[in-house]
Amino acid sequence: MNRRTFLALAGLVATGCATEDRTGMTLWMWSGGLSEKVLEEAANRFPGLRPLQVGAAFKSKLMTNLAGRSHVPDITGLKGEDISAFFPNADEFVDLKTLGADRLREQYLGWKWQQGCTAEGKMIGFPIDTGPTGLFYRADVFDRFGIRGDALRTWDDYFDAGVELKREAFMILNLRMVFIMAMAQSKRQLVDESGRYIGGDDHVRHAWDLAVRAQRLGINAGMQDGSPDVNAALTTGKVPSMIGASWAAADLKSGAPDSKGAWRVAPTPGGAANYGGSFLGITKYCREPERAFEVITWLLSPDRQTQGFVDLNLFPSTPDTFARPELRQPDDFFGGQIIVDTFAESAKQVPIAYLSPYEVRLAWAFHEELSSVETMGKPPEEAWRDAQSRARRIADHVGLT
Amino acid sequence: MRKYLPQYLAISPFFLLFGIFGLFPMLFLLYLAFQNWDGVGAMRFVGLDQFRYLVSDDVFWRSLVNTLEIWVLSTVPTLFLGLVIAFVLHSSVRFTTFYRIAYFVPSVTSLVAVAIVFGSIFSSNFGLLNAVLNALGAAEVPWLTSEWGIKVSISALIVWQWTGYNAIIYLAGLQAISSDVFDAATVDGASRWQTLWRIVIPMMKPVILFTVIASTIGGLQTFTEAQILVGEEGGPGQAGLTMVLYLYQQAFKHNDFGYGAAIGVGLFVVVLLFSIINWRLVQRGERA
Amino acid sequence: MRRPKVIQHSVLGLGVLLSLFPFYWMVVMATNSTEEILKFPPAVTPGGELLTNVGKVFTEIDFFGSMLNTFLAATGATVLVLLFDSLAAFTFAKFHFPGRTFLFVLLLATMMIPPQLSAIPQFVVMAQFGWVGSLKALVVPATINAFGIFWMRQYIAGAVHDELLEAARLDGCGFLRQYWHVGLPVVRPALGFLGIYTFISVWNDYLWPLVVLVDPDELTLQVALGQLNRTHDTDYSMVMAGTVLAVIPLLIVFLIGARNFIADLAKGAVRG
Numbered sequence: 013m014n015r016r017t018f019l020a021l022a023g024l025v026a027t028g029c030a031t032e033d034r035t036g037m038t039l040w041m042w043s044g045g046l047s048e049k050v051l052e053e054a055a056n057r058f059p060g061l062r063p064l065q066v067g068a069a070f071k072s073k074l075m076t077n078l079a080g081r082s083h084v085p086d087i088t089g090l091k092g093e094d095i096s097a098f099f100p101n102a103d104e105f106v107d108l109k110t111l112g113a114d115r116l117r118e119q120y121l122g123w124k125w126q127q128g129c130t131a132e133g134k135m136i137g138f139p140i141d142t143g144p145t146g147l148f149y150r151a152d153v154f155d156r157f158g159i160r161g162d163a164l165r166t167w168d169d170y171f172d173a174g175v176e177l178k179r180e181a182f183m184i185l186n187l188r189m190v191f192i193m194a195m196a197q198s199k200r201q202l203v204d205e206s207g208r209y210i211g212g213d214d215h216v217r218h219a220w221d222l223a224v225r226a227q228r229l230g231i232n233a234g235m236q237d238g239s240p241d242v243n244a245a246l247t248t249g250k251v252p253s254m255i256g257a258s259w260a261a262a263d264l265k266s267g268a269p270d271s272k273g274a275w276r277v278a279p280t281p282g283g284a285a286n287y288g289g290s291f292l293g294i295t296k297y298c299r300e301p302e303r304a305f306e307v308i309t310w311l312l313s314p315d316r317q318t319q320g321f322v323d324l325n326l327f328p329s330t331p332d333t334f335a336r337p338e339l340r341q342p343d344d345f346f347g348g349q350i351i352v353d354t355f356a357e358s359a360k361q362v363p364i365a366y367l368s369p370y371e372v373r374l375a376w377a378f379h380e381e382l383s384s385v386e387t388m389g390k391p392p393e394e395a396w397r398d399a400q401s402r403a404r405r406i407a408d409h410v411g412l413t
Numbered sequence: 414m415r416k417y418l419p420q421y422l423a424i425s426p427f428f429l430l431f432g433i434f435g436l437f438p439m440l441f442l443l444y445l446a447f448q449n450w451d452g453v454g455a456m457r458f459v460g461l462d463q464f465r466y467l468v469s470d471d472v473f474w475r476s477l478v479n480t481l482e483i484w485v486l487s488t489v490p491t492l493f494l495g496l497v498i499a500f501v502l503h504s505s506v507r508f509t510t511f512y513r514i515a516y517f518v519p520s521v522t523s524l525v526a527v528a529i530v531f532g533s534i535f536s537s538n539f540g541l542l543n544a545v546l547n548a549l550g551a552a553e554v555p556w557l558t559s560e561w562g563i564k565v566s567i568s569a570l571i572v573w574q575w576t577g578y579n580a581i582i583y584l585a586g587l588q589a590i591s592s593d594v595f596d597a598a599t600v601d602g603a604s605r606w607q608t609l610w611r612i613v614i615p616m617m618k619p620v621i622l623f624t625v626i627a628s629t630i631g632g633l634q635t636f637t638e639a640q641i642l643v644g645e646e647g648g649p650g651q652a653g654l655t656m657v658l659y660l661y662q663q664a665f666k667h668n669d670f671g672y673g674a675a676i677g678v679g680l681f682v683v684v685l686l687f688s689i690i691n692w693r694l695v696q697r698g699e700r701a
Numbered sequence: 702m703r704r705p706k707v708i709q710h711s712v713l714g715l716g717v718l719l720s721l722f723p724f725y726w727m728v729v730m731a732t733n734s735t736e737e738i739l740k741f742p743p744a745v746t747p748g749g750e751l752l753t754n755v756g757k758v759f760t761e762i763d764f765f766g767s768m769l770n771t772f773l774a775a776t777g778a779t780v781l782v783l784l785f786d787s788l789a790a791f792t793f794a795k796f797h798f799p800g801r802t803f804l805f806v807l808l809l810a811t812m813m814i815p816p817q818l819s820a821i822p823q824f825v826v827m828a829q830f831g832w833v834g835s836l837k838a839l840v841v842p843a844t845i846n847a848f849g850i851f852w853m854r855q856y857i858a859g860a861v862h863d864e865l866l867e868a869a870r871l872d873g874c875g876f877l878r879q880y881w882h883v884g885l886p887v888v889r890p891a892l893g894f895l896g897i898y899t900f901i902s903v904w905n906d907y908l909w910p911l912v913v914l915v916d917p918d919e920l921t922l923q924v925a926l927g928q929l930n931r932t933h934d935t936d937y938s939m940v941m942a943g944t945v946l947a948v949i950p951l952l953i954v955f956l957i958g959a960r961n962f963i964a965d966l967a968k969g970a971v972r973g
Contacts, residue, residue: 038915044931064917067927068525069908072665072817076912079452079670079821082828083915097668101453236557236649240536243739269736373667380651387558387649402472409466409672417798419876427789427845428804433826434842435811438819452821498716501709508710513959514952515717518724521901521951523923525930526944529937530723530730533743577720581959582852585890589860619855627848630812657815664818677818684813 036060037304039087042070045290046089046140047323050316058307078104078295086298087308090291095128095137096367098293105136106294111305113138119314123364124329128291131205131366137291138308139329141320143257144358145193145285146277148264150252151347153181153274161253162278167194167222170281174231181252182233185242187223187382193255194219195375196285202375202403203368209407211374212400220399223382224392234386243267255280257287258327258355265345273344277351284361289329327355334359370410377402442681445674452670463675473676475651476659477683479564483639483655484632486568487575492624494572495579500609502580503587513584516577527574528641532557535566535642563643563652570638579624586620587613622695629691633684636661656680731941738937754942758929761939763918764946767925772950774836774910774921775903778843782899783892786846790853791884795866796876805854812847820912827913838913839921843903849895856891857884897958901951922947 037058041051043065051063064085066073071094077084090098098105108128113135117125120139128137147170149161157177164170174183184190195201198219202211210216226232233251235241245251247268254260264275292312294304310316317328318338333339334356342348381399384390446463448456467473502512519527534541535556543553556562594612614621636657639647645662647654656676664673730738733748758764792798793805823842824833832838861884869879885892910921920928926943929936 043928044935062917064915065928066911067924067930069911069927072820072908073912075452075665075668076820076824080824080828082824083833097451098453100451104453234558235538236644238644239557240533240540240739240743241538244538266735267739269739370667373669376646380646383649387555388560405470410669417796420792420796420798423792423876423880424789424804427785427850430785430841431808431811431845434823435845435847436807437826438822439811439814441822442814442818494716498713501713504709510956510959512713512717514955515720517955518948518952519720521905521948521955522724522727523905523926523944523947526727526941527723529941530726533726534723573719573723576716582894585894586856586859588890589856589887616859619859623852623855626809626851630809634813634815636815636817657817660815661817670821674818677815680815681810681813685810688809688813 036062037087037298037300037307038083038085039063039307040066040070040074040085041089042091043067044324046311047316047320047326049323050311050319054307054311057310058303061307084295084297086300087292087294087304089140090137090293092127092143092289092291093372095291096371097369098136099130099369102130102132102134102136104296105134106296106298106301106304108135108138108294108305108308109133111294111301113305116309119332120329121331121359121362123286123362124289126364127367137293138312140290140292140312141259141317141326142329142359142362143259143286143288144327144355144362145196145255145257145280145287146351146354146358147280148254148256148260148275148277150249150271150274151276153177153249153252161276164278164281167282171226171229171231174226175229177252178229178231181250182245183231183251183253184226185233185235185245185251185254186237187227187232187234187386188237188379189255190223190226191219191378191382192287192375193280193285194222194282196287197280197283197363199363199365201365201367201371203366203370203407203412205366207368207412209374209404209412211378211403211407216378217396220378220382220396224385227385227392232386247271249274257289258351259288259325261343261345261351262325273347275346276349277346277354279354279358284358284363286359286362289327327359331356331360368412370406370412373410374403374406377406442674442677445671446678448671448674450670451668452664453668456671459671463671464678466672467675467679472651472654472659473656473679476647476654476656477679479647479652480633480635480655480657480683483564483567483571483635483653484629486564487571487635488628488632490568490572491575491579492621492628494576495624496583496621498576498580499583499587502584513581516580518577519574520578522574524574524637525641527570528638531566531570531573532642535562535569557643558649560650560652563648567635567638567642567653570642571632571635575628579628582620582624583617586617589620590616618695622692625691625695626688629687630684633680633687656683727941727945730938731945733938735936735938750938751942754938755946757936757939758943758946762925762928762943763920764922764925764943766918767920767922768947768950770836770919771904771922774839774843775900777836777840778903779896779899781840781844782846782849783896785844786849786895787853787885787888787892788880790850791857791861791880791888793850794854794857795861795863795884808847808850811845812851816908820909823909824912833913834915834919836919839903839906839910842909843899846895846899849899852895852898853888853891857888860887860891893958897955900954900958904947904951 037060039061041063055061055063074088121142124139124142128139129135147161147164151161154161159173159176164173177183198215200210200215202209202216204210233245235245246264247270292308294301294308298304314330314333317330318333318336320326321328322338334352339352340350343351377399381395385392385395447458447460449459450456498516502509537543537555537558540556542556546553554562556566590613595608634657635655639653639655639658643653645666647658657680660673660676660680663669663676729744729747731754732751733744734750737744737748793801827833827838865883866879869883874882905923907923907927911924911927914920914924926947929940929943
């Protein structure tokens with residue numbers, strides 16, 4: 013290959029060209045992100061719509077195709093943790109407001125709607141599901157200690173209860189969970205609207221201190237998320253609680269089936285929060301944006317969201333559906349409790365926070381140092397300083413002030 | 414030049430495709446390492462910025478050290494055990510087909526499935542290995558939550574998967590040595606050990622060189638094993654963060670393709686360096 | 702002579718146990734329900750759920766359709782690799798020509814690029830060729846198997862003796878006939894391994910086919926199996942059942958390819 017050909021090819025990558033002859037309309041989603049039944053129905057209803065389910069490595073495929081600027085899907089799923097990273101390139105997506113999204117705004121949760129919009133007001137992601145959080149706890153263990161799960165309203169209450177059952181069990185799964193949830197309860201994250209790094213501010217320090225306190229009180233099990241240890245600990249009651257999003261109920265059911273009936277859900281100590289949830293976006297390569305918008309709004313209408321909850325436990329972003337009988341089913345795993353009610357309350361109170369494109373990348377520095385505190389006994393103050401210097405370095409690298 | 418025409422023709426189909434699918438990606442990587450690119454928007458030339466950040470990035474250096482440690486922990490046992498198994502298989506007659514398949518199974522099994530299994534073996538509180546250690550009266554080891562535990566677990570997975578594979582390669586190498594060599598040595602009264610050391614190993618040198626270089630290149634690119642065992646962040650203390658895992662994280666998770674490419678170039682240099690060292694080491698014996 | 706054999710077989714037997722244990726566990730997982738394997742303590746012996754799990758795999762994905770795709774791609778790549786790579790390797794191993802070392806080093810250098818990154822430029826090339834979504838995109842790049850060339854070169858360097866080639870040359874054999882009559886017969890075991898290796902790597906590759914195949918009806922087996930991994934609430938028993946099924950064809954291919962070694966071993970057995 014000579015130099016000119018190379019530069020031409022490299023140039024194609026850099027400047028972009030979507031030359032392929034495309035027919036129909038493609039929709040990419042990770043497995044389990046949208047109900048298969050609903051997708052199938054959509055494919056029948058909108059001829060030419062071809063949904064593709066991608067398993068692991070969804071992001072790799074999407075990024076490679078976007079980077080190669082070829083065969084980019086017309087409609088794509090965007091994870092909640094990724095969406096803000098696409099904001100600097102909002103022009104790669106169709107602004108859904110230009111397609112009349114605003115007239116549907118009332119049907120969706122305000123904070124969720126906001127998360128799909130850039131600071132300049134462009135809307136690139138349409139709400140799929142949400143992840144309102146709650147406190148999952150073992151009523152059998154709590155009862156023995158005379159602890160009432162729904163009375164644990166603050167982190168202090170929660171930790172105090174943890175100290176009470178310390179002899180027998182660990183209240184906290186790991187420090188990361190405390191930090192993530194405490195941050196999710198905050199209106200401010202790691203970067204503010206003007207592109208300034210605020211990871212050293214009080215709200216972050218507060219979340220950090222909570223995590224460190226759990227360690228100091230000796231109520232932390234220090235287990236890795238998703239490991240067999242976690243499942244065993246939740247089954248045996250060695251860890252009788254966890255703070256998690258609505259979707260964690262499904263993980264709990266499959267991971268700790270033998271503890272069926274013992275679990276309950278209460279409001280999150282310290283206030284409502286959201287963890288997870290996703291969006292659908294239309295890329296600029298889509299040749300029929302109006303039709304794609306029709307597809308999206310059909311897929312994510314309250315009726316389909318209800319179906320999504322029934323099939324996959326996807327918690328709706330449409331508050332009107334919270335009261336539907338399909339959602340308000342007593343759940344045997346939770347002793348017949350209607351857990352949706354608790355999450356619905358939480359969903360309505362989630363604070364609106366500004367999410368910069370770099371939240372996940374910066375938060376990593378804090379998670380990393382907390383895990384050193386937890387597993388290697390690193391002194392918390394030293395860990396905090398290291399977390400700050402790491403986060404600062406990343407902030408400088410990505411051009412934050 | 415005409416004299417060499419057949420040779421050039423013989424390699425030309427290969428190199429034609431090579432230019433397109435091998436060389437271009439390589440040059441592209443180099444080009445990318447001088448850009449700032451989030452994979453979606455426009456590229457911006459930033460000169461040596463990415464490399465400046467790279468050399469001052471302690472996470473990069475840690476990932477380099479992790480990678481080398483895991484590589485040594487996995488490659489040495491893999492190649493040694495592979496060689497032993499090959500010799501034993503070569504001299505043993507019965508059930509060889511069974512043995513061969515049994516040893517080959519690990520290398521064809523999907524890594525994702527294997528990692529789930531290894532996750533339950535190494536799990537700290539309820540894992541199989543700790544249960545065995547417990548039964549033997551030994552202390553439990555926090556396999557997936559301590560620095561060396563993580564490295565040993567990842568290495569164990571690699572050893573498990575590739576030992577049989579390398580044994581098969583060595584076996585193929587042993588086939589190439591005619592049985593006359595063995596017979597002649599026996600007539601000379603050489604012991605088994607001497608035959609092995611003086612005659613068989615030197616004759617196997619090209620094949621050994623292949624396995625050493627291949628495991629250098631493959632081992633320094635360890636990715637999936639670590640990703641599935643300890644997650645994309647590399648586990649507690651980043652003990653399982655390998656270079657390719659770090660590269661992948663930066664490029665595909667954080668959309669920083671320019672920096673990902675710079676890590677890729679760093680990786681390239683390291684792999685090249687160790688390949689040259691290993692090549693020299695293995696070849697030296699040949700001249701002596 | 703009996704005692705050493707006992708030692709040998711016990712060493713080999715121990716290795717077999719270690720080798721097969723994780724596979725055994727996969728079978729345990731594939732034959733139990735997901736609840737059984739995730740709960741504590743988990744099931745440790747095979748259960749009776751295999752047919753249920755396999756049935757689920759067949760309804761969730763087009764197992765045989767994607768298997769056919771994978772088989773075509775893997776076979777195509779294997780044939781091309783055996784053809785091109787052994788010839789190129791023979792040339793590298795036994796002939797001196799200007800640029801030999803340079804080209805060989807260049808070849809090895811491409812092995813040092815992590816495939817995660819080279820996927821992007823490769824994808825661009827594929828898009829330019831209009832091959833995205835077709836099996837060509839899997840077969841043709843797999844042909845430049847640097848590992849394969851390197852392996853063959855090393856094997857040929859040790860196994861094909863220069864005197865034989867010299868003799869053939871004196872007999873008036875040209876380059877191609879030397880390759881065909883002298884080179885190929887000696888390197889059969891190496892070709893067997895190269896074929897198996899190529900077939901398996903194409904069969905098990907995940908990232909590249911995931912990226913380059915776009916039509917939901919034309920996926921490879923690993924990509925289709927990957928669809929079973931949900932973000933939450935994955936049915937591990939079903940995933941394991943699919944994985945075990947996907948390994949079986951590879952074992953058959955291995956048996957066929959390994960005939961080369963086995964035939965040779967039988968010859969060698971005389972000296973035992």
